[in-house]
Amino acid sequence: MSQANPQPDARDLTLATTVHRRLREDILSGRLPPGQKLKLRDLAESYGAGASPMREALSKLAAEGLAEQLEHRGFRVAAAAPGQLDGLIRSRVLAECAALRESIRRGDAAWEEGLLLAEHRLHRVARSLDPHRFVTNPEWEACHLQFHQALLAGCGAPPLLAFCDRLREEARRYRALSNTLAYPGRDVAAEHAAIARATLERDAEQAAALLAQHYERTGAFVGADLGCGGE
Structure with a gap:
């Protein structure tokens, strides 16, 4: 009997929303400047979130064009071209x-x-x-x-x-x-x-x-x- 894929934890989803909002504000305000690397470990410590909600928040920012996903190298703040x-x-x-x-x-x-x-x-x-x-x-x-x-x-x-x-x-x-x-x-x-x-x-x-x-x-x-x- 195959096991169903686990659903995201409700707390992780709520935390991802909160972290996304804070990261978005920090990017728009310039506190996180264009091109800055968004290292998962550092962000998790700064924003008080685990890896899962942090990845969810970064993926959403990338979809909005405020972050860029680097192949095998995580994320960075989108360039200001x-x-x-x-x-x-x-x-x-x-x-x-x-x-x-x-x-x-x-x-x-x-x-x-x-x-x-x-x-x-x-x-x-x-x-x-x-x-x-x-x-x-x-x-x-x-x-x-x-x-x-x-x-x-x-x-x-x-x-x-x-x-x-x-x-x-x-x-x-x-x-x-x-x-x-x-x-x-x-x-x-x-x-x-x-x-x-x-x-x-x-x-x-x-x-x-x-x-x-x-x-x-x-x-x-x-x-x-x-x-x-x-x-």
């Missing part, structure tokens, strides 16, 4: 500028108030926790996300907003690289203020142009660095 960055920025510019123009056309007083509040909150929070070097401030990151979402919130097209959110999340690890390269030389606060001002003045072409430049500056900083480094 210049060509991928160019395509991502182009996609963001096309999608978000369309959503921004539609928000300017359709947005009501409540949308304007939401954008004003989001820009005010972002302006009041320090971008870095250290005045001398870049150290991510989680509060600023949260306000930054809310600002960019508020810009587009008036478009009245939830599927488009969901697509923009997905592109924004994919861009997070590239932006994490940009933060370390551009800080403090880049005046991001001034860029945000200019985008908000043009948007509230209902100047769709100027607002869209400023938003596109905002993303393209990130691409210029990161692309130059990627061109000098390895994979």
Whole structure:
């Protein structure tokens, strides 16, 4: 009588989900940089998980394109290739500028108030926790996300907003690289203020142009660095 294949332990599946979420956040935030080897033993110790849930989490990350499986050599964080960055920025510019123009056309007083509040909150929070070097401030990151979402919130097209959110999340690890390269030389606060001002003045072409430049500056900083480094 043949024995049935053992089913994955429920606890392992739950742990794999938790580890996947934590690894994904660490990759997107840049704490695990592009190209870094993901050694099973080291990860199991760092994330408090056994080999089985860790492999499950890594396989899922590979399916999402955030990790790469190396033949007989485990996993590594997916490379941040210049060509991928160019395509991502182009996609963001096309999608978000369309959503921004539609928000300017359709947005009501409540949308304007939401954008004003989001820009005010972002302006009041320090971008870095250290005045001398870049150290991510989680509060600023949260306000930054809310600002960019508020810009587009008036478009009245939830599927488009969901697509923009997905592109924004994919861009997070590239932006994490940009933060370390551009800080403090880049005046991001001034860029945000200019985008908000043009948007509230209902100047769709100027607002869209400023938003596109905002993303393209990130691409210029990161692309130059990627061109000098390895994979």
